[in-house]
Amino acid sequence: MPSRHQAGAAPAEGRTRILDRAIIGGRRFLVGLSASRAMSCGAGTWLTALLFAATGIYGLERGGHMPTAIETVRDMGDAAANLAGFRIANVNLSGQNHVTPGDILATAGVKPTSSLVFLDAEGARTRLEELAWIKRATVQKLYPDRLDIQIVEREGFALWQKDGKINVIARDGTVIAPYSDDARYIRLPIVVGDGAEKSVVEIVEALSLVPGVRDQVRAAIRVADRRWTLKMRNGIDVRLPERGLVDALQQLAVLDKDKSLLSRDITIVDLRLPDRVSVRLSDAAYEARQAELKARAKAKKGSNT
Template identity: 75%
Template structure:
């Protein structure tokens, strides 16, 4: 609950105050139709003053649901000032402005006469970190950017997606990886490639190239290969799953040279045994 400072209910309030209030209400309605912001603001101030004298000054604001957004930001965005009156606060316009805030997914603004305002908000939750053009932002499930990244403990364990279009497809890759926790836990970041497919960058430096379609199946196959063959622990640099009928791997330079040396040694040994 937020109590707005000042003396909220005027003492007295005779017939002339009520007349001024109703007159201001009518004038406000006319000027809102004209859409003249300066005139509307001026008329609202006059209306607020008259309504306040008549006992309709907002004295209490009940806020609920806010966590990342401060009460001051909510009140300012909703247009609630120390001089605001209940009749001249446009609840629907206030709701729309609140829902334009990055953190707020949904808002409800209710007026309870003579002097109480209730504002309920549902905030977006940080779903992933999105890196693009060297900047990292916290994004919601629907891809909305809600805040620059910080070392807040709530964010450090969020999955990381990278590149153009990654924010719009974040649910696709996060939910697919959740089905294979053994693979997911090795992923450092998921990189969106040409806004068509994903490449996983693992913590040990291996790149896993995923197909445009059949994402779940490809990851399930990868999980099986890793479980049975310890594929992701081998001395390789790339696992290519883009073709449905095969898995291709690229050895590291050191592993490749060692394999070539081994093949030459075997060939030499075989040749010697045949002489």
């Protein structure tokens, strides 16, 4: 099996072989025609020019200079179009917030020397939509000299922590940017672990229906890409079921309201089973509970004697 490098090089090698055959075949054809008295002077001139052009393209391809040559031809076309009055003199940008105007123009391929005629609007739109922050872009050419670029940016929906790194993600899980101390990100919910970015809408929308619980959550941890465990601000872990997420959260809210469950000296609340709620005491609470039970047993034994 060819390596990735070899596989990537195969199309280039194929093009080279095709060009080799074209040049050799062109030369043989030209020599054959030159030997024939039927070839007119004009036809010979055009065929010679064609052969030289093919030879030039072949040399550019073999030397890896084709992109530079294409850029040079484009610059020449822009220069001619600009002289004819089609220089991009006005650029109207709208909708950008996180992406800078410089990044937008550079990505769209707009330079001070660009002309409206030779700007590829569809290619510019495609490249803009490859930027993480940009959800949708519209590029319109308004002749003779105006370019309109409208941007719809993605919004930060949550913070995703994985492998010690925190990124801002969009609603669809797209990583937008590394987290920074920006005021816009401080109140975003935090999700943690593999698969958390793909299921972020599920947990965020479920918590939004139970604000009494949501406001106590520090982070939501994705477990085995199947269910969630909530890490509360006071250190308690709340293990949620795979299904019935909203029902479990509402049950937790009732228990906290009626019995102050989330204020007790516990470490884990397990809601994974629909017919029961299990809790685990902290070490200190467990020892205190054991001491209390021993004291009761001792008192009961003394009263019986």
